[in-house]
Amino acid sequence: xxxxxxxxxxxxxxxxxxxxxxxxxxxxxxxxxxxxxxxxxxxxxxxxxxxxxxxxxxxxxxxxxxxxxxxxxxxxxxxxxxxxxxxxxxxxxxxxxxxxxxxxxxxxxxxxxxxxxxxxxxxxxxxxxxxxxxxxxxxxxxxxxxxxxxxxxxxxxxxx
Amino acid sequence: xxxxxxxxxxxxxxxxxxxxxxxxxxxxxxxxxxxxxxxxxxxxxxxxxxxxxxxxxxxxxxxxxxxxxxxxxxxxxxxxxxxxxxxxxxxxxxxxxxxxxxxxxxxxxxxxxxxxxxxxxxxxxxxxxxxxxxxxxxxxxxxxxxxxxxxxxxxxxxxx
Amino acid sequence: xxxxxxxxxxxxxxxxxxxxxxxxxxxxxxxxxxxxxxxxxxxxxxxxxxxxxxxxxxxxxxxxxxxxxxxxxxxxxxxxxxxxxxxxxxxxxxxxxxxxxxxxxxxxxxxxxxxxxxxxxxxxxxxxxxxxxxxxxxxxxxxxxxxxxxxxxxxxxxxx
Numbered sequence: 001x002x003x004x005x006x007x008x009x010x011x012x013x014x015x016x017x018x019x020x021x022x023x024x025x026x027x028x029x030x031x032x033x034x035x036x037x038x039x040x041x042x043x044x045x046x047x048x049x050x051x052x053x054x055x056x057x058x059x060x061x062x063x064x065x066x067x068x069x070x071x072x073x074x075x076x077x078x079x080x081x082x083x084x085x086x087x088x089x090x091x092x093x094x095x096x097x098x099x100x101x102x103x104x105x106x107x108x109x110x111x112x113x114x115x116x117x118x119x120x121x122x123x124x125x126x127x128x129x130x131x132x133x134x135x136x137x138x139x140x141x142x143x144x145x146x147x148x149x150x151x152x153x154x155x156x157x158x159x160x
Numbered sequence: 161x162x163x164x165x166x167x168x169x170x171x172x173x174x175x176x177x178x179x180x181x182x183x184x185x186x187x188x189x190x191x192x193x194x195x196x197x198x199x200x201x202x203x204x205x206x207x208x209x210x211x212x213x214x215x216x217x218x219x220x221x222x223x224x225x226x227x228x229x230x231x232x233x234x235x236x237x238x239x240x241x242x243x244x245x246x247x248x249x250x251x252x253x254x255x256x257x258x259x260x261x262x263x264x265x266x267x268x269x270x271x272x273x274x275x276x277x278x279x280x281x282x283x284x285x286x287x288x289x290x291x292x293x294x295x296x297x298x299x300x301x302x303x304x305x306x307x308x309x310x311x312x313x314x315x316x317x318x319x320x
Numbered sequence: 321x322x323x324x325x326x327x328x329x330x331x332x333x334x335x336x337x338x339x340x341x342x343x344x345x346x347x348x349x350x351x352x353x354x355x356x357x358x359x360x361x362x363x364x365x366x367x368x369x370x371x372x373x374x375x376x377x378x379x380x381x382x383x384x385x386x387x388x389x390x391x392x393x394x395x396x397x398x399x400x401x402x403x404x405x406x407x408x409x410x411x412x413x414x415x416x417x418x419x420x421x422x423x424x425x426x427x428x429x430x431x432x433x434x435x436x437x438x439x440x441x442x443x444x445x446x447x448x449x450x451x452x453x454x455x456x457x458x459x460x461x462x463x464x465x466x467x468x469x470x471x472x473x474x475x476x477x478x479x480x
Binding site for chain 2: 006007009012013015016019020023041081084085086087089105109112116117118119120
């Protein structure tokens, strides 16, 4: 297991496409970044540090992510705001002997309101387990989104 | 056409030097990142999504970029403020058979006033077409700067 | 001397681990990123541009960095706030014939208060000289942290 350049690079590319998907309001494509049995958790730094698996959001299948997108569309959340992810390079991307990758990446997400006002929404990091699919492409088997703040508006919980 | 590591890396390095040039107030070197016939457009997300070629700024030659720098120097804009670009890795950098590269990169730009106050200026993404010059170095043939907000002060439109 | 992909990559990985160390409140590990005779300076853009070696913080040995961590622990600074570093890729990472690397990296640091409020703390860049240790791992021989603003609270000067 090692932070090879190839692995860091592959995770960086995955993160970039993931961000473009959300920031470009192509939400229907978002579940496609995950495995069928994926776990997607949004939690706070404090909860995570305390060892809790609980989160503001807890999904444990791609189907739940698809339902989430439908809910966001019904609520017309993207009519009112957009997002912009800025990410550091992964600080860690370790591949094990089965090709699974464990990675960590810091992010800042900005929120852009309809009238153009832009502000910092939340900072945090992704703690990921990634798995290659049949075609060799990395998919997210588990993404724990550890948010530095726990006070952002959960009703508008866009995918992070 | 593929997101090879070499191509992503080359674009990342270009972006880094480009940002250092602007943030370090070496504006006279800024047009040097472009081809002679370069197009440089600053536009809003809404305009771009609507398919408009119009922008807050529209230049279609290196000469226009040089004129722009002269104008900024006359207006003493850099006496009053500086900038800091933070960029994600390119999410895409596809090279075609002629060596031209199409790339996308998200950015956040901060503005630092003379008294030290620092604030978010604008977030957005670069949509680029890059072309190798005679020496093999990538130059910007087209950079569309898609700004998430359209309300920033256009009179002070520093290169983004 | 050249911006090779391997060198840029090595610096990016070092920066990522460095940020995780500070942001994850593992301060005791922070001096381990430096050589024994390391210089660590936090200064302002204005001071640095004026050629001054003075800084808000000036350390010239690993021991001074260790003392600094002890001081921060006594002051319980991390009880009151945390940090999140977001970094661009290094814009420059030149290796000389002795394996020393000179690198430049832009950063934004956010501060998260105990009640969850998150705000931009400071932007700037690292000007580094890195040196491989006996095992070939890059260590920081000199890190000049050039802060865009000089008005942040120096009493709470967490490692940047």
